[in-house]
Amino acid sequence: MKRALITGITGQDGSYLTEFLLSQGYAVDGLTRNTQPANTTRLNHLLAGNGAQPPALRLHQGDLLSTRRLRALIEQVQPDEIYHLAAPSRPGPAAEPPDWRGDITVLGTLHLLEALRRSGTPAKFFHAASAEIFGPAPPPQSETTPLAPASRYAAAKGHATRLTRIYRQRYGLFAANGILFNHESIRRSNRYVSRKITQAVAAIATGEQYYLYLGNLNARRDWGYAPDYVAAMWLMLQQPQADDFVIGSGQAYTVKDFVAAAFDYAGLDWQAHVRFDPRFYRPGETYCPQADIGKIGSVLGWRPRTCFQALIRLMVDAELKLKECAYQLTIDNRQL
Numbered sequence: 001m002k003r004a005l006i007t008g009i010t011g012q013d014g015s016y017l018t019e020f021l022l023s024q025g026y027a028v029d030g031l032t033r034n035t036q037p038a039n040t041t042r043l044n045h046l047l048a049g050n051g052a053q054p055p056a057l058r059l060h061q062g063d064l065l066s067t068r069r070l071r072a073l074i075e076q077v078q079p080d081e082i083y084h085l086a087a088p089s090r091p092g093p094a095a096e097p098p099d100w101r102g103d104i105t106v107l108g109t110l111h112l113l114e115a116l117r118r119s120g121t122p123a124k125f126f127h128a129a130s131a132e133i134f135g136p137a138p139p140p141q142s143e144t145t146p147l148a149p150a151s152r153y154a155a156a157k158g159h160a161t162r163l164t165r166i167y168r169q170r171y172g173l174f175a176a177n178g179i180l181f182n183h184e185s186i187r188r189s190n191r192y193v194s195r196k197i198t199q200a201v202a203a204i205a206t207g208e209q210y211y212l213y214l215g216n217l218n219a220r221r222d223w224g225y226a227p228d229y230v231a232a233m234w235l236m237l238q239q240p241q242a243d244d245f246v247i248g249s250g251q252a253y254t255v256k257d258f259v260a261a262a263f264d265y266a267g268l269d270w271q272a273h274v275r276f277d278p279r280f281y282r283p284g285e286t287y288c289p290q291a292d293i294g295k296i297g298s299v300l301g302w303r304p305r306t307c308f309q310a311l312i313r314l315m316v317d318a319e320l321k322l323k324e325c326a327y328q329l330t331i332d333n334r335q336l
């Protein structure tokens, strides 16, 4: 049985990756941060009703800034594969708190790579890099696009990406960067525009809300579906040699396209419900992501299975189902 260690297991990607790996027969160990209790909302369906962990899934607490702790964990778990997904989320420059620091993103990656190197464990290492490292580079962006980060988050991700390459080239680790473009799902935080839109569509469709306030409707993104992307992460670690790959859809759409498709799918007229709010506007945004997925397609045979329209349908359906469940729960509670 193969064993995987996942940092950031409690996040969107961590939870989908855990499901995927368990379905492939892996045993999964997840590192959570030292919070009591760990935030397992996205993993609860995999844990037993009493919160117990099934034998194939174990959670461990630990500090990503402690090489010693990480090394002990790697030596205890003896993973075949390590997926390093933990990083502070950053929905946009305006949302970066003033004391935001890239220490977990940069130093967490460094400590984990160093712990792996010192342990001598021959595990394959995946780092979740971000398309934001390319900054305002004109589309499409590929593995050879120069790094030009334009925010603190992007700069931190750029450093972590370079560290991963250094450990591959200089220390011979199997260490690979997946350069991820936006990927969404019902498990995405609603601080991101995709989820904010689909959540609002469900609330408007059920009469709980009337207006949705957004910033720049012309901002473009390359959006994909998170479960497709975790399969690409896994595929990258099944190769004989480590390499970096861009993981995206290859298509760019505007926020307005997203809004129109989501409202249309729910039978609503978006223009009646969407209003501009300058608080969500990011002036001078030159970021125009669109993945060139030629390399991952030709080398790994990966391509996203879920197109833009299907992603939106999936997300709106899931939001409506969540509302239905919440409504049913209220009815059930009233009957008690």
Ligand code: NAP
Pocket: 007, 008, 009, 010, 011, 012, 013, 014, 032, 033, 035, 039, 064, 084, 085, 086, 087, 088, 089, 104, 128, 129, 130, 131, 180, 181, 182, 183, 184, 189
């Ligand atoms: P997510 O849902 O925000 O999950 C982030 C994970 O990192 C959570 O498990 C979180 O733990 C953990 N984390 C955050 N701050 C931490 C800290 N200070 N110490 C330890 N753990 C910490 O993100 P995601 O969408 O799954 O993304 C996974 C990775 O892909 C991230 O590295 C992200 O930067 C990268 N990425 C994602 C996208 C995307 O579109 N989703 C695009 C580009 C790159 P808690 O649950 O305890 O908060």
